[in-house]
Amino acid sequence: MILSADTIDDGTELPCDLCIVGAGAAGITLALQFLRSGLRVVLLEGGGLKPDAAAQALYRGEVADPDLHPPTDRYRQRTMGGTTTVWSGRCIPFDPIDFAARPWLGQDGWPIAYDEVARWYPAANALCEAGDCTFSAAAALPDGMRPTIRSFAPEGFDTDRIERFSPPTDFGARYRARLAASADVRVLIGANALELVTDPDGSTVRRVAVATLAGRCFAVAAGHVVVATGGIETARLLLASRRHRADGVGNAHGLVGRFYMCHIAGTIGTVKLHVPRDYVWSGYERAEDGAYCRRRWTLSEAAQRHHGVANGLLRLHFPTIPDPRHGSGPLSALYLAKPFIGYEHAKRLHNRGGGAGTWLRHLGNVAREPAATAGFFLHAVRHRALAARKYPSVIVRPPGNLFSLDYHGEQVPNFNSRVSLGRETDALGLPRVHLDWRHSPVDIRTAEVALSLLDGALRRWGRGRLDYDPAGVAHHMLRDGAYGGHHIGTARMGATPAAGVVDTECRVHGVHNLFLAGAAVFPTSSQANPTLTVVALALRLADRLKRSLAPARVA
Structure with missing residues (x-):
């Protein structure tokens, strides 16, 4: 079903098995895998079913060098379907060399093999409707x-x-009817995630704090949480979740927001x-x-x-x-x-x-x-x-x-190219982003x-x-700065906490029930547009979550 978040009473805590934050290519791909799962799934989308100026304004932020990077509210859409509502539709797989160690670049590559992603490309290509x-x-x-x-x-x-x-396939429009017809997946539009609230030791996300532009505030208490809000917003939400750690969630080694690539x-x-x-x-x-x-x-x-x-x-x-x-x-x-x-x-x-x-x-x-x-x-x-x-x-x-x-x-990973929190806050009180893109x-x-x-x-x-x-x-x-809407690498995958924000299963190191989906986890950017690989990795993560959550109940 699809509901407005403004129908949820203030102070409510919604229990579920899986909370997915963000209804773009990655989030919708994940949700589609649980339509008849017998699990309680909540999909949060900060925008509505159509573009809205007030929701889009939440993406505004600071850019260190405006000649090198577009404004932060460009090339991204805060609406159901995310940036698939405006993408060109170009689908290209990554190459095996993108995953390999490349000593001439000082790169260790991905901590998973190319085949771990490639086997999901056919299904991803089908969801993208690229033949x-x-x-x-x-x-x-x-x-x-x-x-x-x-x-x-x-x-x-x-x-x-x-x-x-x-x-090109607008994931929001194309798959809206399937989501609306599901009794297991509840989509809340206008639902803006403000904080990942963890235990004091940071090992478990207990709830996702949510607010609407109309002033409603509630929470989603989930057994597992997946953040799928794009390369910029994923870093923003992790960094802004500072209740128990000043540097945010999953950031013990200072890697969240680092290695920002286009x-x-x-x-x-x-x-x-x-x-x-x-x-x-x-x-x-x-x-x-x-x-x-x-x-x-x-x-x-x-x-x-x-x-x-x-x-x-x-x-x-x-x-x-x-x-x-x-x-x-x-x-x-x-x-x-x-x-x-x-x-x-x-x-x-x-x-x-x-x-x-x-x-x-x-x-x-x-x-x-x-x-x-x-x-x-x-x-x-x-x-x-x-x-x-x-x-x-x-x-x-x-x-x-x-x-x-x-x-x-x-673009090769650069530690000094980063997404961080700016000095200003948005209409919901969340710090706006500061982008310092460097090549x-x-x-x-x-x-x-x-x-x-x-x-x-x-x-x-x-x-x-x-x-x-x-x-x-x-x-x-x-001449035109960083290329368009390819926001990559701000919560990179690494075999150890010192090497990355998430592990080989896209789980945040040190937080047993928090996962990330999308180009934020890519250790390298390849020559390829990211969407096809985003969808492939989301399918891989869904398979992992199905086995973890309730193998006997998932069709």
Whole structure:
């Protein structure tokens, strides 16, 4: 059932077997595994069924360097479904090397094997509705996917890897009816977790203190508690639970909020290809299951080891939109429309200047390509705005074989990159977050190596070239700051309390009934978007909890 938290009387203590805090991808995935369990499950969601400005304002906080990180209330949604209400739907598994020890990076890797997560990817892919769990270009279509560039196989890259796309699935909307119909799972919306109240010795969470914006206060007393509120809010709740320890819950070694990672991303350079137009394909293809798929060039394990870098990928991309020299009517129309495009989707447009001369040149591009511009927007309406399975992103074939490169790379864990509590409090009295996002030299070095490898491969091939300024890579990768909504690593998994906040089962070290779900527990960030792995780990945790809670009662 789904109820408003304002229907709960003040001072009430709700008993349950399992309390899940947060109804995003991880929390809803967990709850779905207990629909007919015979257990009493409470799922707390701070937002409502639809976006609400007052609830969203609870995400506001401080950013140490606004040029390097978006405002804290951007790229996250405090509503049923969480950030799946606005995500792009990109689904990509992590790579085995992401879990391995990488001495050249000073990293011990994950304390669990890759297969421990990989075996849950098929079920996770199904929940995300991204089609078959096949991430090979050769196997995704009956005859294989067409190559990005025919007869070009750049050394140092795996060119068979693909990304699949969810419709994208809004977990709140898609799975709401199942949750509402369950007699075992009670969803409380507008229920904001304020504190994890433990025993004085911190070994057991006795209850979760909850409040609503309307002023109701109550508690949930659970045998087991899972916090699944995202990489930023998970750290915030643990740090703010200071009744018995000034440093919060699970923070005996000062690791909560540390190692905060996003991804390093940017567009750079000019790729000019001297091949027939039909030799190049940088867009999407649809698999037989309907999912959109796209190739990418991913740094091979051998290249990462040889060059001493992290994981990363490159894609062919249309030229930089704000620069009217691309001559594309559709791209210029997008630039001119930036006042009407949401922050999350137009950040790369809003972060650039452009006087009257720039606008006039963009208008000229639109005037020269009216048919292409109109066709682009008609495609966007038909295949994105109105389609159940949406075309994933903007794909524009620029005039001539002229492209830029889109880079998306791993950020290595950095102890000094962190989420902490700020000086101000929100409307519920909870300290707001303070974000101090920091990158490391190897993050930029990885991008530099990827570009250098592709540059060399194109030169040897002899039918294309990459023009870019090697000295300007850092500028382009950091121009828009930390990448979007990928908030990772603030309560990392470690084999011992000194190495991580949670153990190999995602249980907080030293607190026997408290578990964490979501990207907060990732020890590394990979080159991949986190959602698919978030859902896979949530399924793994649900399996663990089923066996622990009541094996005889769980279907």
